[in-house]
Amino acid sequence: MKHAILFAAALSLSACAVVPNSPIVDSPHEVAQQGSAVGLLKPVQLGRAVVTPMRVTEDSRCPMNARCVWAGRVVVETRIDGIGWRQTQPLTLGEPHTVRGITVTLVSVMPEQQTGKQIGSAEYRFVFEGG
Structure with a gap:
């Protein structure tokens, strides 16, 4: 009986183990793999780093159904x-960004802008590369 209690205690502690050499992410979402299109607040693994798009601060892209002098960003x-x-x-x-030897690039943002249509924050999807 004593061994069963010790085994149960060890088993419950093993479920909380931290994997060494991996980033600690405090997110209720599963971590997606590199190349995945993720929404806001959804983390994605990029090699030794995990990136999470928090919010869109600017979306001035030229709508796909318009002609523009500037492509926007x-x-x-x-x-x-x-x-x-x-x-x-x-x-x-x-534009690549390097921090602590890790380069992260936002390579794709969906959906495309369209004239007369506002993109809601829940509609955005992002693809990152790096690691």
Whole structure:
């Protein structure tokens, strides 16, 4: 009986183990794999880092059904979690950002802008590369 209690206690503690050399992410969402299109507040694993798009701070892209002089840009406030550190950084679509030897690039933002239609925050999807 004594061994059964010790085994049960050890088993319950093993479920809370922290995997060494991996970022700690405090998110209720599953961590998606690199290349996945994720919504706001949904983390994605990029090698040794986990990135989470927090909010869109600018979306001035030219609508796909319009002619523009300037293509515009998208800026997304993004949390980057590494092993023992965290940084929040505005990432601009297509511009790499390097922190602590890890380069993160926002490579895609969906949906495309359209004239006469506002994109709701729940509709956005982001693809990141790096690690």
